[in-house]
Amino acid sequence: MILLYFSLFFIFISAFIPIFFRNHIAMSEKLGALLHIIGALFGLGFVINFFQNPIALHVTFPFSLLGQTLVLHCDALSAFFLLSILLISSASCLYGLSYYSYEHRGVRASWYYRLLFGLFTFSMVLLVISDSFMLFLLAWEMMSLLAYGLISIDEDDKEANEAGFIYIIATHTGVIALLGVFGLLYTYFGVTTLSASWHIIDQNSSVASIIFLLGLFGFGLKAGIFPLYFWLPSAHANAPVSVSALLSGVMIKMGIFGILRICLLFAQPPHWWGWLLFIIGIISGLLGVIYAIAQHDIKRLLAYHSIENIGIIMIGIGMAMLGQSYGNQSLMLFGIAGAVFHVLNHSLFKPLLFYSAGSVIEAFHTRNIAAFGGILRVMPYTALFFLIGAVAIVGIAPLNGFASEWLLYLGMFKNIFASQQMIILLLGILGLATIGTLALACFIKVFGATFLGTPRDISLEGIHESSRWMLLPMGVIAFICIVLGLMPFLMMQMLFSVAVLFGVSTPEISLLALQDLSEAYLYILPLAVVVITVLWLKLSKKSSKCVGTWGCGYHAPPKRAQYTAGSLAQMLLEYYGWMFKGKRHLFEISGLFPKSLNFHLHFDDKNIAALNFMGLAIQSFANRLRAFVHNGYMGLYVLYILATLIVMLLYVSFL
Amino acid sequence: MNIFWQYALIFAVFIALSLLNMGIITKVKAFFGGRKGAPVLQKLYDIIKLWQKDITLSTTTSWIFFAGPFLSVLVPLIAFAMVPFGSVHALISFEGDFILFLYLFALLRFFTVASALDTGSSFEGMGGAREITFSVLIEPILFVCFIILAKISNSLALENLFGIHSFTSWTHDSTVLTIVVFSLFVVMLAENSRVPFDDPNTHLELTMVHEVMVLDHSGPLLGLITLGSALKLTLFALLISHLLLPLHTDIFWLDLVLSAFVSMGVVACVGICESLIARLRIVAIKNILLGTFVIALFGIIMITRQSL
Numbered sequence: 001m002i003l004l005y006f007s008l009f010f011i012f013i014s015a016f017i018p019i020f021f022r023n024h025i026a027m028s029e030k031l032g033a034l035l036h037i038i039g040a041l042f043g044l045g046f047v048i049n050f051f052q053n054p055i056a057l058h059v060t061f062p063f064s065l066l067g068q069t070l071v072l073h074c075d076a077l078s079a080f081f082l083l084s085i086l087l088i089s090s091a092s093c094l095y096g097l098s099y100y101s102y103e104h105r106g107v108r109a110s111w112y113y114r115l116l117f118g119l120f121t122f123s124m125v126l127l128v129i130s131d132s133f134m135l136f137l138l139a140w141e142m143m144s145l146l147a148y149g150l151i152s153i154d155e156d157d158k159e160a161n162e163a164g165f166i167y168i169i170a171t172h173t174g175v176i177a178l179l180g181v182f183g184l185l186y187t188y189f190g191v192t193t194l195s196a197s198w199h200i201i202d203q204n205s206s207v208a209s210i211i212f213l214l215g216l217f218g219f220g221l222k223a224g225i226f227p228l229y230f231w232l233p234s235a236h237a238n239a240p241v242s243v244s245a246l247l248s249g250v251m252i253k254m255g256i257f258g259i260l261r262i263c264l265l266f267a268q269p270p271h272w273w274g275w276l277l278f279i280i281g282i283i284s285g286l287l288g289v290i291y292a293i294a295q296h297d298i299k300r301l302l303a304y305h306s307i308e309n310i311g312i313i314m315i316g317i318g319m320a321m322l323g324q325s326y327g328n329q330s331l332m333l334f335g336i337a338g339a340v341f342h343v344l345n346h347s348l349f350k351p352l353l354f355y356s357a358g359s360v361i362e363a364f365h366t367r368n369i370a371a372f373g374g375i376l377r378v379m380p381y382t383a384l385f386f387l388i389g390a391v392a393i394v395g396i397a398p399l400n401g402f403a404s405e406w407l408l409y410l411g412m413f414k415n416i417f418a419s420q421q422m423i424i425l426l427l428g429i430l431g432l433a434t435i436g437t438l439a440l441a442c443f444i445k446v447f448g449a450t451f452l453g454t455p456r457d458i459s460l461e462g463i464h465e466s467s468r469w470m471l472l473p474m475g476v477i478a479f480i481c482i483v484l485g486l487m488p489f490l491m492m493q494m495l496f497s498v499a500v501l502f503g504v505s506t507p508e509i510s511l512l513a514l515q516d517l518s519e520a521y522l523y524i525l526p527l528a529v530v531v532i533t534v535l536w537l538k539l540s541k542k543s544s545k546c547v548g549t550w551g552c553g554y555h556a557p558p559k560r561a562q563y564t565a566g567s568l569a570q571m572l573l574e575y576y577g578w579m580f581k582g583k584r585h586l587f588e589i590s591g592l593f594p595k596s597l598n599f600h601l602h603f604d605d606k607n608i609a610a611l612n613f614m615g616l617a618i619q620s621f622a623n624r625l626r627a628f629v630h631n632g633y634m635g636l637y638v639l640y641i642l643a644t645l646i647v648m649l650l651y652v653s654f655l
Numbered sequence: 656m657n658i659f660w661q662y663a664l665i666f667a668v669f670i671a672l673s674l675l676n677m678g679i680i681t682k683v684k685a686f687f688g689g690r691k692g693a694p695v696l697q698k699l700y701d702i703i704k705l706w707q708k709d710i711t712l713s714t715t716t717s718w719i720f721f722a723g724p725f726l727s728v729l730v731p732l733i734a735f736a737m738v739p740f741g742s743v744h745a746l747i748s749f750e751g752d753f754i755l756f757l758y759l760f761a762l763l764r765f766f767t768v769a770s771a772l773d774t775g776s777s778f779e780g781m782g783g784a785r786e787i788t789f790s791v792l793i794e795p796i797l798f799v800c801f802i803i804l805a806k807i808s809n810s811l812a813l814e815n816l817f818g819i820h821s822f823t824s825w826t827h828d829s830t831v832l833t834i835v836v837f838s839l840f841v842v843m844l845a846e847n848s849r850v851p852f853d854d855p856n857t858h859l860e861l862t863m864v865h866e867v868m869v870l871d872h873s874g875p876l877l878g879l880i881t882l883g884s885a886l887k888l889t890l891f892a893l894l895i896s897h898l899l900l901p902l903h904t905d906i907f908w909l910d911l912v913l914s915a916f917v918s919m920g921v922v923a924c925v926g927i928c929e930s931l932i933a934r935l936r937i938v939a940i941k942n943i944l945l946g947t948f949v950i951a952l953f954g955i956i957m958i959t960r961q962s963l
Contacts (some may be wrong), residue, residue: 055934055958089683099933126797284863374715374773378716380717391762394761395758396759396761397758397762402755404759406754406755409751410750410751411749413802413805414756416802416806417959426802426955430795432789433794433798434794434795436794437791437794438791440765440790441788441790443765444765444768444769444783444787447769447772448769448780449772451774452717452719452773453715453773517749518747519749520749524747526727527729528733529730531732532725532729535721535725535879536725538875539710539875539876541709542710542874543709544710544711544712545712545713545714547711547712547713547714548715549714549715549774549775550774550870552860562775562780563772563777563779563780563781563783563784567784568772568783568787569784570784571784571785571788604925629677
């Protein structure tokens, strides 16, 4: 635990370094980042040390906070989430050195950003190890508010401010639900810490379902499950890239962390909870990826992919819960292991994608995918890292996204013929397969339209590869993605100790499946490397670059004639047209000399549109009600008072 | 026989068989068309010819352009290592390997489309869009087939899914197995750009799916793609032939020859299909694939009804 205190301490003071040394901002920015990374290294040391012998650490402080004793508790689940918080926050810190430096944004923005950023990381680390309800809520609230500050850090950006506003409303609606959860726990069961409330609620308790649903709402709002993700795309799209990476990679995972903590409260959950989580997972996954395909803003697209991945994680959690309620150990083990492994994996490849997209946005000052093209030639490393991230997130072999999805597949296939869960697992397999292929289509679109071909609305002249501070964190994360992809068994012990927490009692041997994967790669990779090297050496000598792309008879086809991102996705989106609130403005050519014509195609998110519509309807109903009740006649107000008095008198006299 | 040489022999037979199979399709189509047709080994001659040429690259391309052709040979070879052939066990086999098998082909698809988009040509983009669109419909069919086979063979390794369980299966679950064979056959036609779905031989690039993605590949790169598509077709044919051939004699040579012959038969059926059916409109492809998916789902229903 000492290492963790050091980590918290260093991260905390790293936030205040730039504000105290404003006059030497260039030096203090680097010093702050250094301290942050030292803190993260201490924390990682703690995590590695912890998993050598994963026994929960429990610390009670001799003073109280807001009427409750301050208790810290670190178990396998906390330690697992610490891993991704510390890794990604320090990567973002490095990336921010060049991306959010005082030279670009000014001295005030620089120290303000670093203050919020350091405290944001601090609050998340505190959140996962806090045990008393008060401390948990305090850390949760601190994290949410600091995230708001980071999203709308650019005061002149109207869109960002609006996104931040939606976010803050959403997050506070969630907190109300969480207050309900902890209030009920305290009132009905008299507990004040999370660790004391393990398995405290049995199935027949009258408040069990209420607590579960409130928790799912409160934490699900933060995680961005269907249909509560409405704040997520705009917030992720408008925040600075180094922050989006942290929001998407880590903060929304705190919602997952919360849902897992809620699951731990129950000894024997009813069947329908598992079904609910599972189906929410499938719908979030499918909707997220389909809406992602329709986006033309690269950051918004990545944000929608977060929803997709949260869906995949929820499928895993749903599996675990089904396993728990039907008493199926193997379903539980593979579900929980796949889910938390995917949490870690998503917190690696999503920041990687955000960083590389951020470098592109920095260089070309637009987020519109339709404008890009051919960027690979001027930013080869950024393109390579984006490619690695894309292959990983799509979940194709041999990168880490595949390893975690493979665990989920394996769990479902192993148990699909075990009677009651047949239909749901069949849906799960088909859902996961469809999500996978759709994600592939989406990332082909982004990668192809952004990095390949020829530029559409941008100029490549004078553009250079981004700075080393930006490439370094990308390189490190890409390396981790590859290592975890090829050797997923490295995570076996960690995954298993998390699963044990959830009541899995099968021997560790059953996760050896991850080793099978590595053994297969051991055969495949040498063959692949040899074949590719030989072919490359042989063919690169024979090739000559001398002609343009064949234009099917046209000598010099204009660059606008390239297939665009929109047209790549269009055919696929037509299949899923019913999911969209679509607008299309088709044109018809008429006359001998047609004028220049425009063509627009919009695919809008039907879920957000529906929520919007519902919100407006409620608002207009409330308006009318108010106008009816509060109509300005003095006599009527007196009547209200009289009526209230009579009702109260009746109440007192009869009850 | 030494185990190493055994596998080396099998890989060699696989490559030879795939070249031969392409010739068989041409011969069958020529027979139905009343023509004599190109020699059976024409693909081999083509590849040798292409290999000796130089490569002309478009100025817009990058290293991604090479990734597609390289993987198009590599992936079927790796995938073949997971599939049994004759009475020889698969080289790589573990529980759940068929998911790796499917996702390796996803890797191939990713890089094929990426190298098509690398040229910046509108035609190749069109092909890429179709490829990824149809793949969304094809993948669930394959998963359903594998679920059924997993149930029949009571195993999750590709070697057993397509292993020797089929003799008892044909007597007990013949309808379901027929459904699987039919679905796999449709998937084979769709994945390998055969006629009802795609026609590589038309003169109009606008109507193609796969062939239009490789317009700018020339010389050895085109040769690699040709070889790769032959390997992929034969791999699928081998899978189907494992289901159709319910017996093993356990004599190495005899099993090898039998497997090869049945896969040739499957491929001849492809040729017959190509001769009898006209190419579908692009719009109709969706309906066929969805229909096949529904049929495959019926298979699942039947197999679970039996077990209750």
